[in-house]
Amino acid sequence: MARLSGVTLKQLRALQAVARHGSLTAAGQVLSLTTPAIHTQIKGLEDAAGVRLLQRAVDGSGSELTEAGRTLLVTAERIDDALSQASANLRALAKGQAGRVTLGVVSTAKYFAPRLVKALSISHPDIDVALRVGNRTETIAGIERGAFDIAIMGRPPRVPAVQAVALGPHPHGLVAAPDDPLAGAPVQLDALFSQTFLAREEGSGTRILMSRWLDRIGDGHSYETIEMDSNETIKQAVMAGLGIAFLSLHTVTEELASGRLVELEAPGLPILRHWFMVRREDETPRPVAARLWDAIADFGPPAPQFLPPAADRMPAGEGP
Template identity: 40%
Template sequence: MHFTFRQLQIFESVARHLNFSRASEELHLTQPAVSMQIKQLEDLAGLPLFEHMGKRIFLTHAGKELFEHTRIIAKQMKEAREALESLREGVSGRLDIAIISTAKYFAPNLLARFCEQYPAVQLKLSVNNRAGIVEQLMENDVDFAIMGQPPEGMDLIHQPFARNAHLIVAPPHHPLTEAKRLTLERVAAEPFLLREKGSGTRELFERYLSQHGLVVKPRMEMSSNETIKQAAIAGMGIAFLSEHTITLELETHRLVTLPVPGFPIVRDWHLVHHKDKRHSPVARAFKQFLLEVAPVMLSPPTQANKDDITT
């Protein structure tokens, strides 16, 4: 089978859009030209790649198999173009970064500093929870991810670059702020405002409690740190949050830290990528920048020993 790169490029576009018209617009070709190339590709493969149902098209089993390979080819060609552009013009090109939602409180400052140093770089930033970022990494949709707790047993490489302290906080008028001595058991019995299942912050907290034989029942589950902070300030419960998300609230005394034994829990922020990822010059420049600059920029005011469970 002698496929041409152009045929595979056209197939990848049609398979991604599942629409011949959109593919023809993207490739600046006429629709008959796209249809002809797909027909030739199917003849070479000896198998149908698409099936038509009314006005919609779907990938056949053979089409799905070929699509997985063409996605990899398209990604590698993009990386090759960016590498050549960087060699010709210096550090430039596109960088795709995914960050855990908690990291949005500091990532823009880091990226702004990076762009000052490398103004020709184009950034794409996506914010997701832990489960969503793992999927992006495994699908090779991003160059890097910034997250607090990389998954184990997967084809991922992670490198720590800064510390991340987690605190239990409450509004200043909460009864626990008057307690002379707090225990973890007493605090765990309180109504908690927690992140949604799949959040790294929640997994960290529940794992810590589990090691002490405790389970917390959330009063509310929310997918936004901002919503959790506002709910805590309103007196709806107490919360377990990264210090990076509550710096302003602590400074203005809208929230206070509860002196719970064993807290803060400190873990690392990690830069994560797929083990088979081929990094462009701009990606390598970003990694070096992050490892050098982030520890200084993100040095937290809280000094705490790193808990064993956070490794």
């Protein structure tokens, strides 16, 4: 039977270090502890949990978490998030502020999120706003474990259940270098699927929407994809002529305006989605977070507008 009341932060941090670095030895090096000391912490944690938390890695090179270990790791990360938030709130209070609010945003939103944080700092100087950027999967994970007071993203997740407020339109389209053969005329499907698509990593909301759009118009037609880790890298690669990209048009505002990139005409594009502000439905927001929630809702659309003809828009129920 699990008896977790005696679990210590040192034990949980030892578990986190082994999970991140793959072995007791590596965990000890990161935490400035000996391997036997890490083993002792893990053993105490296993005794409290009543189950094994570590097992030998499949490749035999170190240790990995069991299913029970991964379950306890989620709790450890939530505790870390809560302690970090508490520490930040105490620092804010010491400076005479009302507290800290952590704002999580998906990677695509980083093009307007800093301006939003700046506006909030002007309108609410007594609140410390911390900005955290990640892809869709990371942002949802942060919402689930309570790492964010508020998150800004595309389609709200089904799990965890959230309250959501639409902030404004979020168009997506296909972009290419201005000298690309596809530029300047409607793109034919055969020519489109012969191209190399430069795309974000799996888990990105933009990647999910791109895959669904290509599957819909191509009826399962295969295509070549090169994965890149950021929108900035993708934009530079497109401008260099390495391929074309399906991106949020809010991420390429300046490049389209200057002519360094062009938007391609393709079936069903641009796709008009929306930005949403979300927070967990099962948690009562702190007063300081509720103030910023209302402030963000009052600011209106967060980024430049691209409003395609209604006939070209994908129905609002589709997309990631």
